[in-house]
Amino acid sequence: MSRGGEKKKVPFSTHIIAGGTAGACEALACQPLDTIKVRMQLSRSGRATGTKARGFLATGAYIMKRETPLALYKGLGAVLSGIVPKMAIRFASFEAYKGLLADKETGKTSVGGIFIAGLGAGVTEAVAVVTPMEVVKIRLQAQQHSLADPLETPRYRNAAHAVYTIVREEGFATLYRGVSLTALRQATNQGANFTAYQEIKNLTSVELPSYQHMMIGLISGAMGPFSNAPIDTIKTRLQKATAVPGQSSLQRILAIAGDMWRTEGVASFYKGITPRVLRVAPGQAIVFAVYERVSTAIEKIKPTVHDDLHSGVIGGVASNMEH
Secondary structure, three states: OOOOOOOOOOOHHHHHHHHHHHHHHHHHHHHHHHHHHHHHHHOOOOOOOOOOOOOHHHHHHHHHHHHOHHHHHOOHHHHHHHHHHHHHHHHHHHHHHHHHOOOOOOOOOOHHHHHHHHHHHHHHHHHHHHHHHHHHHHHHHOOOOOOOOOOOOOOOOOHHHHHHHHHHHHOHHHHHOOHHHHHHHHHHHHHHHHHHHHHHHOOOOOOOOHHHHHHHHHHHHHHHHHHHHHHHHHHHHHHHOOOOOOOOHHHHHHHHHHHHHHHOOHHHHHOOHHHHHHHHHHHHHHHHHHHHHHHHHHHHHHHHHHHHHHHHHHHHHHHHHHO
16 A cells, blocks of 8 residues: 555556455454454343343353354355455545545645545445445344254355345345445544554555554554444444334434433443454454555566566567677
8 A cells, every 4th residue: 555645556456456365364364253243233131130231252152152153254255255346445445535635746645635535435335345245244143043953044044145035025225224324434444544554654664564564454443443333333233124114214223223222221332342343453454464465565576577578578679680
């Protein structure tokens, strides 16, 4: 990724390869934490007087005991199918917006410009990929069937079957349920994420090793979850629920938020914050480290190929001239 003060054009193919690789690594490493987060956000435990909501470790242990450890990877197919376009769109749109907001004379983008570019990248990926991917993922993760019992037939067998069933029974628009909340969450995530990452990275002028990219990604990635946890919890419940006839999206959002406030208290808006931070922060560390490493490797290969071709052409011309 180019620095705030440089105007370096990164090919879209680099975003696809580097972003897709980074996203796949993040998904494989962090999916169990995401599944625990979703279950905690959907859980109604702790509502009865004298009972306590199930915590992060207890939720994970319950899933593994009831549904086998593989259940922690429910919804992974939906994530992997959308991860390449998601990451490509995120990095490509960020660089595009950052370029549009750069100073025409110096080519530098201000801190405010980087933040706005991050907001734009978050909204773009939310509308293009993230919202339908999240709807399918959450539907799969919410299923509490045991993977060890073949007699327990889930409603959705896999990501493709979930998409087919949702569209057939609830309509195509259901895949975009909660798009406004998803866009708001992704915008605040990427605004804080890219701004913190670029500003910390710009404190040094030398090429950073991978572990330092990971540390910067870890810090920047932790900022988003704390700033928009209530949005994420309401979004999860909205995308899990079926539509209510005659009720608009705004009315549904307000109804969910009101019910949570009355029956579960303010703490319910922060359900799943622990696994979310533990997933997002290391996830961003992995994404930025792998993205920087792969994109650097691609950029190093290109000049070599170009130089070899150039040398071959010049050598051929010189050889013909000698003859």
